[in-house]
Amino acid sequence: MAKLLIRNGHVIDPANGVDRVTDVLLANGIVRAVGENLPARGAEELDATGKIVTPGFIDMHVHLREPGFESSETIETGGRCAAVGGFTSIACMPNTKPVNDTAHLTRYILERARNVTKVNVFPIGAITKGSAGEELASIGAMKEAGAVAISDDGRPVMNSRVMRRAMEIAASFNIPVIDHCEDLNLSAGGDMNESETSIRLGLRGIPACSEDVMVARDLLLVEVTGARFHVAHLSTRNAMAMVAEAKRRGLPVTCEVTPHHFALHDAEILPYDSNYRMKPPIRCNHDLEAMVEGIKHGVVDAIATDHAPHSVTDKMQEFERCPFGILGLETAIAVTLERLVHPGHISVARMVELFTTGPARILGLNRGALTPGLPGDVTILDLNDSWTYEVAKTASKSRNSPFDGHTYRGRATATIVAGEVIWRA
């Protein structure tokens, strides 16, 4: 069987406390050994001298658009973006057409993924049928079929009673609940973050309090239900403070932050450019600073991209008519290095946690570490490679990125899934 020996890389495996130059041997799709001078014994060798070798990166929040919106992305093209971006595993949100609200659809996505991509795909099921916010979806059956979490991402459950029941069911099936926290009445019709910038541009505001109110509600419901609860793409200072407080009190609460929310603030966005249009919106500088602080101090459990492809046609419109969302898989590592690691806010090891053990723990995946016996998923990073992101060359079917043309230092140079190199720079 195929064996791959990764030689001489700086292995950073936070779960096992490894942070040194050593070798990693993958065989039969799993991690066989980590240690110095491992014998090749017929294994293919990959020289990782000068590189960082880590457990395979996991993006717990992507939109693959299939089934239903294949003109924007497919499982295949989204999987390719993941590989290019250094991700070995991705969890896909259920807002497809139809919505993934049944075991049947969950199985369909898993089956498609097996056929079209080598990246591990983990479906997230809907909380409510059609994500309409009324009747609960088949939560238990989806979990049995392979769903790793439930979420009505993009169409948050507004009815607090429905959310409470969903959390009770989720707790009983031990599946985490992920919420896109947005009070749709407070944000109604909003185009961008409510601030002096939205006022100046004459765009309707999405106030930070529309996120805060929902985070507060959900945390109160967690206290009642005991559900494992995860805040998706947290973006405000107050929400960060509330999650920190909930954690301090021992509630089973986690959160993720996207690269664009710790990289951009609303005073520097290009006016009326739909590549800066997403939910939650790019917030104020004080929110950005709170994201960085939350990541530094361990409040944040994962960095997730919210990779949200939209076709060029959909994004080439008047700003207020464009759909929300931007690409993220191919730029996440570079933006994280640029904004968090190179300036010294966090160590490389902490970055690795945020992309591996963090999301693995939230979703209950038996991955994110180079423990012998675990799946042989590895990401190899070059922290100094200078490169320019050109969205025209993206693996995605869409082109909606605010990071086009930006030159970065560092990226993934190889993505390895189950012992097989699926992408190399």
Added chain:
Amino acid sequence: MAVGLLDIEALDRSEIEELLERAKEFQPVAKQGKRLHLLEGRMIVNLFFEASTRTRISFEIAAKRLGADAISISNQGSSVSKGETLLDTVNTLRAMRPDAIVMRHAASGAPHFLARHMDIPIINAGDGQHEHPTQALLDARTILDNRPSLEGLRVAIIGDILHSRVARSNIHLLSKFGVEIVLCGPAPLVPQGLAAMAPGVSITHSLKEALEGTDIVMMLRVQLERQNETNFPSGEYFRFYGLRPEALAMAKPDAIVMHPGPMNRGREISTEVADSSRSVILSQVENGIAVRMAVLEKVLTKVPA
């Protein structure tokens, strides 16, 4: 990107002064209905995606007074209402080689979006809640017809500032000339963040505070019925923010009253005030033609014929 006129914010003071001076020279032409030949053989397309009478007609007349051809297209009965994208619509028009496009659109930033993707000059005739640059220019022209200069004036802008493109353009323009600008209206319609838009802007929710010592009173059209949300208790607006003679008495004795139209008599302004000698509302309409002549001339003479 071709040079058009997208907003007042990007203009500097001397560019504004130049336009206002030129508009003054055009005033007699505009009044007498003469036709000049400055833009002979040039074509201007007025593309109105949102209903407008006075602005569209004013641009048409301005173009014709300069000798240009003006063609107006509105959303009814054109491909605009057939689901074509904005970019496709404008690209199609561009293929017919107009020299400039005058555009009114309900989406803030729609002209900015187009200007990024095409090379024809675009003149913004009002974009959503963002800016209405020629309105601010004609307002400034009207003020200067009544006052020696803008410096040192106190201007109160009253009404739904949050949703008003007229207010935004006026704030930018007046601020560049050191005007003291007081914004007044119900709190949800006059958020504190407006004060950061430009130097010299302050906010009050009291009509009395806004009007005291004011030289110029700019009223805005209030469309409470269209907002479909609870921005202000219905039925209370005129009582607290309507401009009646007793309210106007709090302003300077020679204060003038302006309104971009169309007016809601009895909603934001009383008939007595609207029709009083203090009202310069019809002068604003007249100045619209002169100012738009100056804008068209400036934009088109920068473009090779």
